[in-house]
Amino acid sequence: MSKKIERVILQGNSLSPVLFVLCMDPLSRKLNEKYTKVTVQTDAESHSTNHLLFIDDLKLLAKDSSTLSILEVFGLEINKEKSATNDNCCEDTATLLEGVSVYKYLGIIEDSRGIPTLRSLKKYKANLYQELKN
Template sequence: MSKKIDRGILQGDSLSPLLFVLCMDPLSRKLNEKYTKVTLKTDAESHSTNHLLFIDDLKLLAKDSSTLSAMTGEAKEFLEVIGLEINKEKSATNDTCCEDTA
């Protein structure tokens, strides 16, 4: 049995993470230049960013829904240009307007 692959590389290929980083770098730079960063705190440190990239995931971080919407639109446009799309079944938004009291 054979299957035709129209684009991309096989899942699990060792080149996948490197190619993802190379493809996403222009978007990462654009988001950093254009949008305000939020502060993420851990027990020991704080880091400011407006997005996170890991393996094949993109997480957008914003202080309000209008900024998040603008960032999402920017990401969708960029991904379309490079032949990728957001999988709506695997995507979600979270409102973190309230402080964590734990």
């Protein structure tokens, strides 16, 4: 089934995040139900997940490329220019982060495990305090 898009909602419109959640909820549920989760360890605790959703962004966490197959089912395509991987299995779909120990995601520098670096958190905290003062 296909439908020609005749009207769009502009980026920044308050309806955009609501529509994103409504559209991504079925995908999120299916990912949680059927696909292997990856444990993300921080200094204080650990969490098991296979994806993160934020505003209009999807971050997949997977041990192999099989998780990518669900994207086709939902009619989603990976934008290789905006995507990265630290595994050779997916380098045809995303840029390979060879020899990279940190990367930027949503403006925060994270290590190869997806955990924000201490330096990045301190910078973010300082910027937040500055914004609150103004």
